[in-house]
Amino acid sequence: MGPVRSRIASVSVTPVAFEDPPLLNVVGVHQPYALRAIVRVRTDTGSVGLGETYGDEAQLQRLEAVGRAVLGHDVYDLNGLWRKAADALGTGSADAGASFGGMLQVDSAVATAYSPFEVACLDIQGHETGRPVSDLLGGAVRDTVPFSAYLFYKWAGHPRRPDDDWGEALTPDQLVVQAKRMVTAYGFDAIKLKGGVLPPDDEIDAMRALGEAFPDHRLRIDPNGGWTVDTSVRVASELADVLEYLEDPTPGIEGMAAVARETDLPLATNMCVIAFEHLEPAVRANAVGVVLSDHHLWGGLLRSRLLAGICDTFGMGLSMHSNSHLGVSLAAMTHLAAATPNLTYACDTHYPWKTEEVVKPGVLDFVDGSVAVPTGPGLGVEIDEDALGTLHEQYLSCGIQRREDTVYMQSVQPGFEPNTARW
Numbered sequence: 471m472g473p474v475r476s477r478i479a480s481v482s483v484t485p486v487a488f489e490d491p492p493l494l495n496v497v498g499v500h501q502p503y504a505l506r507a508i509v510r511v512r513t514d515t516g517s518v519g520l521g522e523t524y525g526d527e528a529q530l531q532r533l534e535a536v537g538r539a540v541l542g543h544d545v546y547d548l549n550g551l552w553r554k555a556a557d558a559l560g561t562g563s564a565d566a567g568a569s570f571g572g573m574l575q576v577d578s579a580v581a582t583a584y585s586p587f588e589v590a591c592l593d594i595q596g597h598e599t600g601r602p603v604s605d606l607l608g609g610a611v612r613d614t615v616p617f618s619a620y621l622f623y624k625w626a627g628h629p630r631r632p633d634d635d636w637g638e639a640l641t642p643d644q645l646v647v648q649a650k651r652m653v654t655a656y657g658f659d660a661i662k663l664k665g666g667v668l669p670p671d672d673e674i675d676a677m678r679a680l681g682e683a684f685p686d687h688r689l690r691i692d693p694n695g696g697w698t699v700d701t702s703v704r705v706a707s708e709l710a711d712v713l714e715y716l717e718d719p720t721p722g723i724e725g726m727a728a729v730a731r732e733t734d735l736p737l738a739t740n741m742c743v744i745a746f747e748h749l750e751p752a753v754r755a756n757a758v759g760v761v762l763s764d765h766h767l768w769g770g771l772l773r774s775r776l777l778a779g780i781c782d783t784f785g786m787g788l789s790m791h792s793n794s795h796l797g798v799s800l801a802a803m804t805h806l807a808a809a810t811p812n813l814t815y816a817c818d819t820h821y822p823w824k825t826e827e828v829v830k831p832g833v834l835d836f837v838d839g840s841v842a843v844p845t846g847p848g849l850g851v852e853i854d855e856d857a858l859g860t861l862h863e864q865y866l867s868c869g870i871q872r873r874e875d876t877v878y879m880q881s882v883q884p885g886f887e888p889n890t891a892r893w
């Protein structure tokens with residue numbers, strides 16, 4: 471019998487919108503719906519693989535272009551898949567990157583559009599070989615993957631809509647209430663606050679209140695580059711006994727290196743090291759102690775394993791970044807984290823903030839803050855066709871086609887300016 475050679479027979483890209491609370495960050499506020507795209511790859515052998523990525527309109531166009539280019543491609547040839555994605559989108563100067571929500575600048579649009587196709591091909595490989603994706607990545611080194619509670623300052627509700635059941639969180643006490651609910655429901659033992667929203671002293675107070683309420687939890691704050699170097703150094707010193715790491719206090723490799731010289735607290739990033747070419751200057755400058763990987767942005771699961779190897783080689787820790795996402799992404803994140811020995815920090819996830827889903831329930835449950843690595847073939851999750859249809863209809867009717875935290879914030883607070891190293 472010759473080798474299995476399943477070829478891509480068709481691709482579907484389904485944009486979906488799911489409800490998202492008014493979560494505040496340095497560039498503004500989350501819109502009432504978060505957008506994702508569900509990619510389904512079908513082979514001539516009848517297998518189906520799943521991928522999930524951003525659903526902004528420019529990303530949908532890239533996904534359609536890659537989808538056309540990979541028809542007929544062997545799902546076991548992932549190097550060839552990358553080449554076809556790169557050719558379809560244009561490399562070099564045309565690979566101008568992508569921006570999501572005005573905060574997340576992505577260096578390579580190719581990496582971001584290739585990622586869901588790679589995940590879908592690995593899902594198919596898993597189905598055809600009867601192995602979970604974690605096995606295809608080298609084998610799970612842990613049965614469960616720990617995630618962290620991802621706290622946000624937030625309004626009680628979106629303007630002109632009823633309040634959501636999380637309520638307002640603008641004070642330390644309100645954040646502690648939010649944390650208690652999330653920790654009780656999910657069992658997380660690490661807690662991250664999305665900062666850069668209030669003046670730094672208020673955010674220091676919030677972290678202290680969280681430290682007092684959760685003395686045994688590991689705490690992090692991420693102001694997304696909202697502070698100057700001097701402010702970052704001051705916050706690092708004030709919170710040295712509270713934090714496990716300080717994430718992106720200030721923009722850029724040079725700024726982070728300047729902060730790193732003045733503190734022993736590890737600095738983490740998903741902003742100044744977002745592509746392979748940033749690793750060398752960051753290592754040389756000793757700018758970061760922890761890199762937040764993200765397979766959606768780094769070009770899939772295998773490239774994320776490569777990133778993990780580089781971090782290991784150069785003595786940098788590894789954590790995982792998250793944007794608003796659904797279950798296909800959570801499954802991929804879980805397999806990747808399970809098969810990455812040096813991913814020792816609890817991964818970020820926005821999962822608790824969502825109330826809607828596209829995968830069938832029962833596989834991705836949080837127990838003691840962790841998700842058990844699915845043991846079935848492939849990613850181990852299945853699409854709920856009715857739910858996918860509903861969220862696609864919601865995409866069509868919600869009127870949102872791209873993430874625009876700043877524009878949405880300015881519709882509520884006209885003078886608002888995104889806060890880069892403002893404080």
Ligand SMILES: O=C([O-])C(=O)C[C@H](O)[C@@H](O)C(=O)[O-]
Nearest residue numbers: 495573664692740792793794
């Ligand atoms: O760790 C991070 O930098 C993020 O997760 C960035 C995201 O855009 C997050 O801040 C958000 O969704 O508001």
Ligand SMILES: [Mg+2]
Nearest residue numbers: 692717718740
């Ligand atoms: Mg971050």
